[in-house]
Amino acid sequence: MAPRIVYSVGKGGVGKTTCAAGLALQASRERLTLVVSLDPAHNLGDVLGLTLSGDPREISSNLWAVEVDMDAAIERYLADSTQRLQSMYGYLKAINLEGYLDALKLSPGIEEYATLETMESLLSTAEGRYDLVVFDTPPTGLTLRVLALPRVSLLWGERLTTLRREILDRRQVMRNIHGERKYVVDGVEQKLPSDEKSDGVMGELKDYVDRMRRLSALQADASQSRVMPVMNPDRLSLFETQRALETLGKLGMPIGPVIVNKVGLKPTDEETVKDIVRVLGLPARTLPYTSAEPVGIDALQLLTGKLDFREWIPGQRPA
Amino acid sequence: MEFELREMENILALLLFSSFVGLPSPPSDLSLRLMPHMVRELHVMSRRAGDLDDITGEIAGMFID
Numbered sequence: 401m402a403p404r405i406v407y408s409v410g411k412g413g414v415g416k417t418t419c420a421a422g423l424a425l426q427a428s429r430e431r432l433t434l435v436v437s438l439d440p441a442h443n444l445g446d447v448l449g450l451t452l453s454g455d456p457r458e459i460s461s462n463l464w465a466v467e468v469d470m471d472a473a474i475e476r477y478l479a480d481s482t483q484r485l486q487s488m489y490g491y492l493k494a495i496n497l498e499g500y501l502d503a504l505k506l507s508p509g510i511e512e513y514a515t516l517e518t519m520e521s522l523l524s525t526a527e528g529r530y531d532l533v534v535f536d537t538p539p540t541g542l543t544l545r546v547l548a549l550p551r552v553s554l555l556w557g558e559r560l561t562t563l564r565r566e567i568l569d570r571r572q573v574m575r576n577i578h579g580e581r582k583y584v585v586d587g588v589e590q591k592l593p594s595d596e597k598s599d600g601v602m603g604e605l606k607d608y609v610d611r612m613r614r615l616s617a618l619q620a621d622a623s624q625s626r627v628m629p630v631m632n633p634d635r636l637s638l639f640e641t642q643r644a645l646e647t648l649g650k651l652g653m654p655i656g657p658v659i660v661n662k663v664g665l666k667p668t669d670e671e672t673v674k675d676i677v678r679v680l681g682l683p684a685r686t687l688p689y690t691s692a693e694p695v696g697i698d699a700l701q702l703l704t705g706k707l708d709f710r711e712w713i714p715g716q717r718p719a
Numbered sequence: 720m721e722f723e724l725r726e727m728e729n730i731l732a733l734l735l736f737s738s739f740v741g742l743p744s745p746p747s748d749l750s751l752r753l754m755p756h757m758v759r760e761l762h763v764m765s766r767r768a769g770d771l772d773d774i775t776g777e778i779a780g781m782f783i784d
Contacts, residue, residue, distance in 0.1 A: 592759070604752050
């Protein structure tokens with residue numbers, strides 16, 4: 401069975417890693433749980449008081465944790481892309497593909513695609529092995545772009561499929577008139593595909609559209625995934641959360657309630673929480689400010705006594 | 720030379736502002752996936768780029784293709 405997914409989303413320093421770890425710990429009492437840090441500046445290990453790596457480590461009964469090495473993930477993504485291009489090896493000389501791939505490492509969008517592929521591959525390995533996957537996400541900007549990718553890419557995939565279909569239709573007409581058309585590249589003669597089955601481009605587009613459609617549907621399915629926004633009772637945190645939730649709402653993602661962390665430091669905090677509820681239009685749950693940061697499994701156990709994290713688990717009935 | 724300059728100016732403008740005239744760039748991930756299947760198109764593009772300064776050749780080519 402596919403695992404349920406929770407995304408812990410928030411501005412840097414608000415406590416999203418602590419909340420992700422708290423949720424994972426509480427969930428692990430009833431289900432096999434994997435907590436994943438996708439943040440390039442990891443601190444999941446710091447919060448748990450343990451050393452983590454790119455391989456899931458069992459940190460308590462039913463609970464595994466992993467810190468994804470994003471640089472390695474980008475390298476892997478590029479290596480996979482290069483391998484896909486091997487079939488046109490003869491071309492590397494002609495258009496300097498090697499130089500192009502070097503430049504790709506720094507191109508906009510690559511980090512987002514590498515992050516999306518990492519999430520996808522983690523979810524497919526998690527299938528049947530874990531009941532719940534908790535993502536501690538990178539800074540808000542990157543997270544929003546990654547989560548928007550399936551929708552944007554689906555739109556592109558669908559438009560290009562329509563265009564490709566029109567090209568193939570016309571090729572068929574030409575084939576009916578002139579017979580099968582062939583072309584020669586680097587001395588090798590090949591047939592020009594004119595139907596969807598034999599056309600590699602169409603095959604690739606179909607796979608791509610299916611994949612992006614599946615991901616978009618998964619994101620919008622309240623029985624499968626949920627966003628857990630974490631913020632502090634201050635205006636900057638509110639503005640950023642408001643913008644983030646607006647974008648996530650457009651993607652149809654199930655959101656909330658919002659966790660307002662570190663409440664009680666300022667006398668006005670209670671009023672700010674009321675404002676947050678009003679502005680965001682979401683219920684809020686609060687966690688009090690504590691002078692000592694909750695680090696380690698025992699401290700996180702105490703945290704789960706202060707807040708019932710189960711309500712963020714998709715498909716879970718409210719307690 | 721005048722023709723070459725004009726073409727170079729056009730190419731630069733097209734690369735920079737194509738999205739404003741209805742030629743947006745698709746996700747680079749999708750382009751990378753489709754690239755191995757479009758060797759012929761790349762070949763044509765690369766030949767065309769080379770032929771840009773030979774407009775007579777291009778026109779003559781239309782009758783041969």
